[in-house]
Amino acid sequence: MRWNAQLITHRKEKRIAVYFEKKPELIARIKQLEGSRWSQTLGVWHLPDTFENRIRFKIHTSSPNVPSDEGIAQIDKFKQWMRSRRYSESTITTYSEALKSFLVFYPEKPISEITNEDVIRYNNEYVLEKKFSTSFQNQIVNGIKLFFATVRDTKIEIDKIHRPKREKVLPNVLSKEEVKLILNAHTNIKHKTMLSLIYSCGLRCGELLALRPMHIDSKRNIVLLKNAKGKKDRIAPLSPKILEMLREYYKVCQPTTYLFEGQIKGQPYDARSLQLVLKQALQKTGITKPATLHWLRHSFATHLLESGTDLRYIQELLGHNSSKTTEIYTHVSTKSLQQIRSPFDDL
Structure with a gap:
């Protein structure tokens, strides 16, 4: 990270000041x-003092908001357990900080005496009170469940700890015309190739940045995705147009270790x-939608579905464990909707 952060009080409000080189x-x-x-007064950027931001900027809550000695020992044990299972460092940080906030909530209570009712109370009086998002609440509950599933002598009944009901949010999708405008917006060959590869293969941002030159198999026209989400390998088809673009990019940029590198050779491009x-x-094309890189992946899946590709193949291409995850794209595909005649037209 190229920034430091600390807790401040600004205009009687608790904030997190972030210090970094003004680039x-x-x-x-x-x-x-x-x-x-x-x-302007402090000469610094600052953010709300939230649990999420404290994790993002690695701010550790200081005394007296600390767990008991038993809690500290158990958090360390939990971290060691996760590292031995090769959990990602970001997951280890999120889960251990979630557990820490939970144990701080019950500083005097022995861990062996904690019950499901305590988890419910923590959710109601802390998580909901702080107005955390549903997805973030799920992460917290996941961390707590995982901890108690790996610690003995507890009254917690793991299977009875419920995650919050997920919001049914439809994926955001761009039209083919919008995607074309975005992919053609940059003249910089590296920028253009990165965005094009994400859309053409339906990649996650992390999957793109982890690619190495050896993962492009030009003879079989595939991209090999190593240790993708869930630590699973999978392959994605490589279109002839993308292969041609990659060859042009390779001649110009000559990457060494990663397919797409930043200013420092051998280091992956920054997410x-x-x-x-x-x-x-988006600014160059005048598209005002708040699109993210993941929108390109959503658009890839939806456009495949609209062109008649079987949902099972799309599931494989996206690397989804469950077909239910992929089925959400049927709700945003407009192919069937366009064939429906509105009764308004008959009035």
Whole structure:
């Protein structure tokens, strides 16, 4: 990270001050975070003091908001358990901080005496009180469940801890015309190739940035995705147009370790910088939708479905475990809807 953060009180409000080198790309990133503001008086950018932001900027809550000695020991044990199972560092941080906040909520209670009712009370009096998002609440509950599933001598009944009901949010999709405008917005070959590869293969941002030159199999026309989400390998088809673009890009940029590298050779391109590349493309095309890189993946799946591709193949291409995850794209496909005649037209 190229920034430091600390807790401050600004205008009688608890905030997190973020200090970093005043570069345009870093300012653009901080602006994207909800609730970010610039203080002319302090000469610093600052954000709401939330649990999510504390995790994001690695701010550890100081005394007296600390767990008991038993709690601290159990958090360390939990971290070791997750590392031995090769959980990602971001997941380890999220789950251990979630557990920490839970154990701080019950500082005097022995862990062996904690019950399901305590989890419910924590959810109602802490998580809901702080107005965390449903997805973030799910992460917290996942962390607590995982901890108690790996610790003995507890009264917690793991299967009876319920996650919050997920909001049924439809994926955001761009039209083919909008995608074409976005992909053609940049003259920079690297920027254009990265965005095009995400859409043409339905990649997640992390999957794109983890690619190495050896993962492009030009003879079989496939892209090999190593250790994708869920630590699963999968393959994606490589279109002739993309292969041609990749060859041109390779001649110009000559990457060494990763297929797409940043300013430092051998280091992967920065994820936030890639989001900024998309934002610039949106500005150039005049598209006002708040599109993210994941919108390109959603658009890939929806456009495949509309062109008649079987849902099972789309599931494989996206790397979904369950067909139910892929079925959500049937709700945003307009192919069937366009064939429905509105009764209004007959009036």
